[in-house]
Amino acid sequence: MPELPEVEVVRRGLERWVVGRGIGDVSVLHPRSIRRHAAGAGDFSGRLAGRAVTAARRRGKYLWLTLDSGEALLAHLGMSGQLLVQPAERAPERHLRVRVPLDGDGGELRFVDQRTFGHLMVDSLVADTAQVRPDTAAAVGADLAVPSVIRHIARDPLDSAFDDRAFAEALRRRRTTLKRALLDQSLISGVGNIYADEALWRARLHGERATADLERPRVATLLEQVRAVLRDALEDGGTSFDGLYVNVNGESGYFERGLKVYGRRDLPCERCGALIRRVAFMNRSSFSCPKCQPEPWFSEAAP
DSSP, X not given: OOOHHHHHHHHHHHHHHTTTOBBOOOEESOGGGGTTOTTOHHHHHHHHTTOBEEEEEEEXXXXXXXXXXXXXXXXXXXXXXXXXXXXXXXXXXXXXXXXXXBSSSSEEEEEEXXXXXXEEEEEEEEEOOSXXXXXXXXXXXXXXXXXXXXXXXXXXXXSTTOOHXXXXXXXXXXXXXHHHHHTOTTTSOSOOXXXXXXXXXXXXXXXXXXXXXXXXXXXXXXXXHHHXXXXXXXXXXXXXXXXXXXXXXXXXXXXXXXXXXXXXXTSBOTTTOOXXXXXXXXXXXXXXXXXTSOOOSOOOSOO
16 A cells, blocks of 8 residues: 555646646446445536645645635545556556546546456545644644544654654553554555565564553654654655556656665565564564564553
């Protein structure tokens, strides 16, 4: 599933090619792709037609286009969703699900989704209730609006208003383990399985470490490394394993070449030479170095 860097790359493309343009008559080619829009395809298309896109925004793994109606076109890419800006005359992609015509040069925004786990919906914008750093509250006031269905999603660590102190306090209150906490989008958004493993390796912390006994300096180090790996991945255009993640121009990211532990089972750790270990984790895989990230003897987390 695309994580923060991949979604941010798409958002930047939408900001460049879609913001400021008007929307024509929208075609929904697969109802599952708008399943979260309860009023159905006709209402979905009707609330977009004739509207203009005023901004492209993101919160964690979600992105949305704000409309001059005061609503938003919200997108979640799921496992294989792609938002492509294409010439209208270009042949439709095999898994094209929604077409959004744009005024100007006759192009269109296309939602392509092989596995149909992603979705689009039109939603109202509401006041943002996510934690905000006190000294930035005034500066971000104009941006304190998010689609209503994602108001529970926390700010991400690249957000200038992300509150490190509040995160550290919330982390210590959770009776869980470190990797589970990093994947909790109500605590910190945008971090998924790949970048959690990479950040934990950089911070020399094991994912099964209990959050309740994590000292504040260790939390600061972890946040520093989370930010570093997200920025590095963003600079490389994200991570593409199977060609399903692409930017709005259909190009793949190449941060896969910089991964240190994820997907490197039985390969030597670049830091110490120990063989990278893979274990099952929440129906997925978790990768770590047994020497750089020693497994804790016990966990205080609740079972």
